[in-house]
Structure formats: structure tokens, C-alpha cells
Amino acid sequence: MLFSKYGAQLLPAEYGSYINFDKLIFLKKVSDHKWYAVNEKGEIINQPYDEIDEFSRVYNFIKVRRDNQYFYMDSSGKEYVVN
Structure with a gap:
């Protein structure tokens, strides 16, 4: 999988x-x-x-959901639980 500074250059068929x-x-x-x-x-x-x-992007955070639990994630991939 190849990535450039601006996103996916080649997106595999499975996706x-x-x-971004x-x-x-x-x-x-x-x-x-x-x-x-x-x-x-x-x-x-x-x-x-x-x-x-x-x-829902707020500064460098984005809201994600897994198994009915919401998190805010920073751009490094660290998750923060939403109460």
C-alpha cells in the first residue's frame, strides 16, 4: 500500500x-x-x-465508534474515552 502526503495513492480493491x-x-x-x-x-x-x-473533528481529534463505545482519537492513533 502506498501513501503520499495527501492521502492514498493506490487504494487496494478490498477497501x-x-x-484523510x-x-x-x-x-x-x-x-x-x-x-x-x-x-x-x-x-x-x-x-x-x-x-x-x-x-466531529475538533482540533486534532476525530470521533470514532467501536462496539457502541465512542472515543476521540488524536492524529497519532491514541484513543480517549468519551463519557
């Missing part, structure tokens, strides 16, 4: 769409409809997410 988020790219897998966070090295980090709320 249907992507969202600073140093991360979220890829949505066609087979399971989950979102995967991928770092600049092309490595999948964290567990897959059910939802990415790209419209």
Missing part, C-alpha cells in the same frame, strides 16, 4: 473508501464494512471501528 486525518488514513473494508486506521508506514493500528464521524 471501498478512505478518510492528518498522519492517519481511515480505510473502509468492503467485506466487513469496518474502518481501519492506517499510519504513514501503511500499518494498521488499533482495532477496527464501526463508524468514523469525520464531521
Whole structure:
């Protein structure tokens, strides 16, 4: 998988769409409809997410959901629980 400074250059067929988020790219897998966070090295980090709320970006955070639990994630991939 190749990545440029601005996003995915080549998106493998198994992924249907992507969202750029600073140093991360979220890829949505066609087979399971989950979102995967991928770092600049092309490595999948964290567990897959059910939802990415790209419209909830606050500074360097984005809201994500996994198993009915919401988190804010920073651009390094660290998760913060939403109460």
C-alpha cells in the first residue's frame, strides 16, 4: 500500500473508501464494512471501528465508534474515552 502526503495513492480493491486525518488514513473494508486506521508506514493500528464521524473533528481529534463505545482519537492513533 502506498501513501503520499495527501492521502492514498493506490487504494487496494478490498477497501471501498478512505478518510484523510492528518498522519492517519481511515480505510473502509468492503467485506466487513469496518474502518481501519492506517499510519504513514501503511500499518494498521488499533482495532477496527464501526463508524468514523469525520464531521466531529475538533482540533486534532476525530470521533470514532467501536462496539457502541465512542472515543476521540488524536492524529497519532491514541484513543480517549468519551463519557
